Amino acid sequence: MRLARFWRGGLAAALAVGVLALGAPLGQAAPGDQAHAGSFCGDAPELPADAPPTAIAATVGVPFSITLDANPTTGYSWELATPLDANVVDLLQHTYQRNGPARPGAGGTAIWTFEPLCTGFTTIVLRYSRPWEPNDPSDRQVAYDIYIH
Secondary structure, eight states: OHHHHHHHHHHHHHHHHHHHHHSSOTTSOOTTSGGGSOOEESSOOOOOTTOOTTEEEEOTTOOEEEEEEEOGGGTOEEEESSOOOTTTEEEEEEEEEESSSOOTTOOEEEEEEEEEOSSEEEEEEEEEEOTTSOOOTTSEEEEEEEEEO
16 A cells, blocks of 8 residues: 555656656647657648747758857856757757957857758757856857757
Protein backbone atom coordinates (compact mmCIF):
# COMPACT_ATOMS: atom_id res chain seq x y z
CA MET A 1 0.00 0.00 0.00
CA ARG A 2 2.78 2.44 0.95
CA LEU A 3 4.67 1.53 -2.25
CA ALA A 4 1.58 2.22 -4.41
CA ARG A 5 1.07 5.61 -2.72
CA PHE A 6 4.79 6.41 -3.23
CA TRP A 7 4.56 5.43 -6.93
CA ARG A 8 1.45 7.59 -7.52
CA GLY A 9 3.07 10.53 -5.70
CA GLY A 10 6.26 10.17 -7.74
CA LEU A 11 4.33 9.98 -11.00
CA ALA A 12 2.28 13.05 -10.08
CA ALA A 13 5.47 14.96 -9.22
CA ALA A 14 7.11 13.94 -12.53
CA LEU A 15 4.06 15.10 -14.49
CA ALA A 16 3.99 18.39 -12.59
CA VAL A 17 7.68 18.99 -13.36
CA GLY A 18 6.97 18.23 -17.03
CA VAL A 19 4.15 20.78 -17.11
CA LEU A 20 6.27 23.44 -15.38
CA ALA A 21 9.44 22.82 -17.38
CA LEU A 22 7.86 22.40 -20.79
CA GLY A 23 4.84 24.67 -20.40
CA ALA A 24 2.59 21.83 -21.60
CA PRO A 25 1.46 18.42 -20.45
CA LEU A 26 3.94 15.69 -21.34
CA GLY A 27 3.43 14.36 -24.85
CA GLN A 28 1.84 17.57 -26.12
CA ALA A 29 3.18 20.66 -27.84
CA ALA A 30 3.52 23.89 -25.92
CA PRO A 31 0.53 26.22 -25.81
CA GLY A 32 -0.22 28.00 -29.05
CA ASP A 33 0.42 24.97 -31.31
CA GLN A 34 3.55 23.32 -32.62
CA ALA A 35 5.58 26.51 -32.47
CA HIS A 36 7.92 25.36 -29.70
CA ALA A 37 7.57 21.60 -30.15
CA GLY A 38 10.94 21.26 -31.87
CA SER A 39 12.66 21.31 -35.21
CA PHE A 40 11.86 19.08 -38.14
CA CYS A 41 12.32 18.66 -41.88
CA GLY A 42 9.11 17.90 -43.71
CA ASP A 43 5.87 19.64 -44.56
CA ALA A 44 6.20 23.06 -42.99
CA PRO A 45 3.22 24.53 -41.20
CA GLU A 46 1.87 27.73 -42.65
CA LEU A 47 2.87 31.00 -41.03
CA PRO A 48 -0.19 31.98 -38.96
CA ALA A 49 -2.00 35.12 -40.06
CA ASP A 50 -1.72 36.50 -36.52
CA ALA A 51 1.94 35.51 -36.17
CA PRO A 52 4.07 37.67 -33.88
CA PRO A 53 6.95 39.73 -35.32
CA THR A 54 9.35 36.99 -34.18
CA ALA A 55 7.87 34.54 -36.70
CA ILE A 56 9.87 34.36 -39.91
CA ALA A 57 8.89 32.87 -43.28
CA ALA A 58 12.01 31.52 -44.99
CA THR A 59 12.88 29.69 -48.20
CA VAL A 60 15.24 26.72 -48.50
CA GLY A 61 18.69 27.87 -49.66
CA VAL A 62 17.93 31.59 -49.27
CA PRO A 63 19.78 33.15 -46.33
CA PHE A 64 17.83 35.32 -43.89
CA SER A 65 19.03 37.59 -41.09
CA ILE A 66 17.90 38.45 -37.60
CA THR A 67 18.97 41.90 -36.39
CA LEU A 68 19.05 42.87 -32.72
CA ASP A 69 20.06 45.99 -30.83
CA ALA A 70 23.38 45.44 -29.11
CA ASN A 71 26.01 47.34 -27.19
CA PRO A 72 29.22 45.35 -26.62
CA THR A 73 30.75 48.22 -24.61
CA THR A 74 28.52 47.04 -21.73
CA GLY A 75 30.00 43.54 -21.91
CA TYR A 76 26.74 42.09 -23.20
CA SER A 77 26.49 40.18 -26.46
CA TRP A 78 23.98 37.96 -28.23
CA GLU A 79 24.59 34.20 -28.25
CA LEU A 80 22.60 31.12 -29.17
CA ALA A 81 20.66 30.10 -26.07
CA THR A 82 19.90 26.66 -27.51
CA PRO A 83 21.79 24.69 -30.15
CA LEU A 84 20.58 24.91 -33.74
CA ASP A 85 19.18 21.82 -35.43
CA ALA A 86 21.99 21.28 -37.97
CA ASN A 87 19.61 19.36 -40.24
CA VAL A 88 17.22 22.31 -40.56
CA VAL A 89 19.22 25.54 -40.45
CA ASP A 90 22.87 26.60 -40.62
CA LEU A 91 24.46 29.65 -39.01
CA LEU A 92 26.39 31.44 -41.77
CA GLN A 93 27.72 34.32 -39.68
CA HIS A 94 27.04 36.74 -36.89
CA THR A 95 28.50 40.23 -36.95
CA TYR A 96 28.22 43.55 -35.15
CA GLN A 97 27.63 46.85 -36.91
CA ARG A 98 27.90 50.09 -34.95
CA ASN A 99 25.41 52.88 -35.45
CA GLY A 100 27.18 55.92 -36.86
CA PRO A 101 30.69 57.08 -35.95
CA ALA A 102 32.59 55.38 -33.15
CA ARG A 103 31.67 57.01 -29.81
CA PRO A 104 32.36 55.62 -26.35
CA GLY A 105 29.33 53.71 -25.09
CA ALA A 106 27.47 53.91 -28.43
CA GLY A 107 25.42 50.90 -29.43
CA GLY A 108 24.77 49.20 -32.71
CA THR A 109 23.22 46.11 -34.25
CA ALA A 110 24.02 42.41 -34.01
CA ILE A 111 23.28 40.63 -37.30
CA TRP A 112 22.78 36.85 -37.30
CA THR A 113 22.54 35.24 -40.76
CA PHE A 114 21.18 31.72 -41.25
CA GLU A 115 20.52 29.44 -44.22
CA PRO A 116 17.52 27.08 -44.23
CA LEU A 117 18.56 23.58 -45.33
CA CYS A 118 15.16 21.87 -45.77
CA THR A 119 11.45 22.63 -45.72
CA GLY A 120 10.17 22.42 -42.18
CA PHE A 121 10.21 24.33 -38.93
CA THR A 122 12.66 25.35 -36.20
CA THR A 123 12.97 27.82 -33.37
CA ILE A 124 16.08 29.96 -32.94
CA VAL A 125 16.59 31.24 -29.40
CA LEU A 126 19.10 34.03 -28.73
CA ARG A 127 20.20 35.33 -25.32
CA TYR A 128 21.71 38.74 -24.50
CA SER A 129 24.17 38.21 -21.68
CA ARG A 130 27.71 38.62 -20.49
CA PRO A 131 29.51 35.48 -21.70
CA TRP A 132 31.72 35.19 -18.60
CA GLU A 133 28.77 35.29 -16.19
CA PRO A 134 26.57 32.26 -15.43
CA ASN A 135 23.23 32.15 -17.22
CA ASP A 136 20.64 34.15 -15.36
CA PRO A 137 16.86 33.74 -15.80
CA SER A 138 16.61 37.54 -16.02
CA ASP A 139 18.88 37.64 -19.11
CA ARG A 140 17.06 39.02 -22.13
CA GLN A 141 16.06 36.19 -24.45
CA VAL A 142 14.14 36.13 -27.73
CA ALA A 143 12.78 33.16 -29.69
CA TYR A 144 12.19 33.24 -33.45
CA ASP A 145 9.91 30.64 -35.02
CA ILE A 146 11.18 29.86 -38.53
CA TYR A 147 8.68 28.47 -41.06
CA ILE A 148 10.68 27.12 -44.01
CA HIS A 149 9.13 26.49 -47.44
